[in-house]
Amino acid sequence: MKCKDVEQLILLDLYDEVSADDRDKLRHHLDHCGSCREQVKENQQLFHLLDLEEDEELSPRWDECWNKIEQQVAIKEQKSWIIPAIPRWSMAAAASLVLLVIGFFLGRNISPSAQPDTGAQMQASNRHEQMIINNYLEDIRPMMVDLANYKPPQKEKNGGPVEKEIIKNMLMQTRLLKQYFSNRLDPSINQLLDEMEMILIDLNNVRPGDKRSLQSIQGIIKTKGIPLKIKMFEQKSNEVTTI
Amino acid sequence: MSYSMNAEMEQTVQLAKEGNRNAMKILYDSHRKQILHLAYKYVRNLEDAEEILQDTFTKALVALKKNKLKDNTRFSSWLYRIGINSSLDLLRKGKKQLTEHSDERLQQYPDENPHTPEQESLRREMGQKIDQAIQKLAPKQRMIFTLKHFQHLKIREIAGHLQCSEGNVKKQLFRAVNTLKKELKPGFMEKVNEV
Numbered sequence: 001m002k003c004k005d006v007e008q009l010i011l012l013d014l015y016d017e018v019s020a021d022d023r024d025k026l027r028h029h030l031d032h033c034g035s036c037r038e039q040v041k042e043n044q045q046l047f048h049l050l051d052l053e054e055d056e057e058l059s060p061r062w063d064e065c066w067n068k069i070e071q072q073v074a075i076k077e078q079k080s081w082i083i084p085a086i087p088r089w090s091m092a093a094a095a096s097l098v099l100l101v102i103g104f105f106l107g108r109n110i111s112p113s114a115q116p117d118t119g120a121q122m123q124a125s126n127r128h129e130q131m132i133i134n135n136y137l138e139d140i141r142p143m144m145v146d147l148a149n150y151k152p153p154q155k156e157k158n159g160g161p162v163e164k165e166i167i168k169n170m171l172m173q174t175r176l177l178k179q180y181f182s183n184r185l186d187p188s189i190n191q192l193l194d195e196m197e198m199i200l201i202d203l204n205n206v207r208p209g210d211k212r213s214l215q216s217i218q219g220i221i222k223t224k225g226i227p228l229k230i231k232m233f234e235q236k237s238n239e240v241t242t243i
Numbered sequence: 244m245s246y247s248m249n250a251e252m253e254q255t256v257q258l259a260k261e262g263n264r265n266a267m268k269i270l271y272d273s274h275r276k277q278i279l280h281l282a283y284k285y286v287r288n289l290e291d292a293e294e295i296l297q298d299t300f301t302k303a304l305v306a307l308k309k310n311k312l313k314d315n316t317r318f319s320s321w322l323y324r325i326g327i328n329s330s331l332d333l334l335r336k337g338k339k340q341l342t343e344h345s346d347e348r349l350q351q352y353p354d355e356n357p358h359t360p361e362q363e364s365l366r367r368e369m370g371q372k373i374d375q376a377i378q379k380l381a382p383k384q385r386m387i388f389t390l391k392h393f394q395h396l397k398i399r400e401i402a403g404h405l406q407c408s409e410g411n412v413k414k415q416l417f418r419a420v421n422t423l424k425k426e427l428k429p430g431f432m433e434k435v436n437e438v
Contacts, residue, residue: 011416011417017397042424046420046423049373052366065297070264073301
């Protein structure tokens with residue numbers, strides 16, 4: 001074996017990455033070659049030198065790193081949610097459902113049936129209910145406006161103007177509001193909630209590419225003046241909350 | 244890792260895929276040291292190593308939720324590969340150059356054989372010289388050397404992680420060691436026995 005043939009083996013042997021056969025050949029070569037023995041010595045010195053720095057221990061900021069990871073994951077997930085087919089209100093709608101459910105639980109704690117109310121508690125309860133209604137109206141109005149103005153493309157790629165998940169979320173919110181506020185709100189808002197429920201059910205049943213059903217829903221939204229009605233309720237409830 | 248631990252880890256990975264925050268944290272806690280150590284040995288300063296750690300876990304957790312990892316049992320090696328790529332990316336960006344070995348958050352193990360002030364000074368000087376020498380290696384060569392020398396991976400494993408042949412790994416490793424010897428030889432290799 002020539003020196004050139006063993007130069008890699010000399011190094012790999014120190015890492016214990018040489019077959020038994022190659023090791024025998026290497027030993028035999030080293031027995032007769034001073035310059036390759038020198039290479040072995042140099043490699044050993046380098047390894048020894050590199051080992052010296054293994055004494056250090058690191059003190060990383062584990063928690064800070066984790067917090068940043070969580071933030072980055074959240075940001076990247078939000079970005080992947082926003083696809084062009086979904087309008088701006090879709091994320092708000094999903095978030096509102098969560099707030100709505102939390103709101104109900106908080107609201108129940110100050111509901112009239114739980115315990116006798118003082119005047120202040122009644123006021124707090126009313127404000128809380130108005131806030132929940134306001135959040136709902138803020139989400140549903142742009143959705144209805146976008147829907148009324150939606151022009152279906154020649155070939156529907158995304159299955160319709162609104163994602164099914166969003167429709168289901170809004171439908172669930174509407175039903176929750178109807179159930180919870182059935183006898184406690186202005187009757188006209190109950191009527192609006194009924195109309196919203198009907199529209200959302202129809203919308204949920206629209207199949208991709210079914211332009212006729214979609215146009216019929218758009219017709220209902222326009223004739224009933226849904227966006228305008230919502231806007232009026234928004235203004236009204238804003239006045240109440242401000243008072 | 245025992246069978247039950249493997250099964251537990253698989254379940255944790257599955258939960259993380261489903262968005263369970265606690266599961267994600269468990270994966271972070273159980274693998275953070277391994278990734279940080281790899282990154283630190285590669286970039287050789289703690290701040291950049293932390294950046295690689297964050298980048299690795301962010302990429303991995305987002306990919307997990309998108310179900311990019313098909314086989315949950317392969318999580319550790321999959322994560323390790325992401326760590327390798329994140330480390331390579333940092334150097335490829337070209338923005339990072341080695342800082343001197345002066346990180347305040349490095350602690351020294353208590354030494355059983357205390358050194359004289361001269362020996363201490365020589366060790367520090369050697370540490371810096373080693374850092375500088377390793378910095379001179381090309382990114383991939385540096386990664387191969389890091390994985391072999393500091394992470395003690397088998398040539399076969401390195402080839403798998405870097406998706407190249409074993410022959411190529413051996414060749415790059417050989418070149419890396421020769422470069423280091425050349426860089427460290429003048430005046431240093433002989434002093435090894437003094438510290």
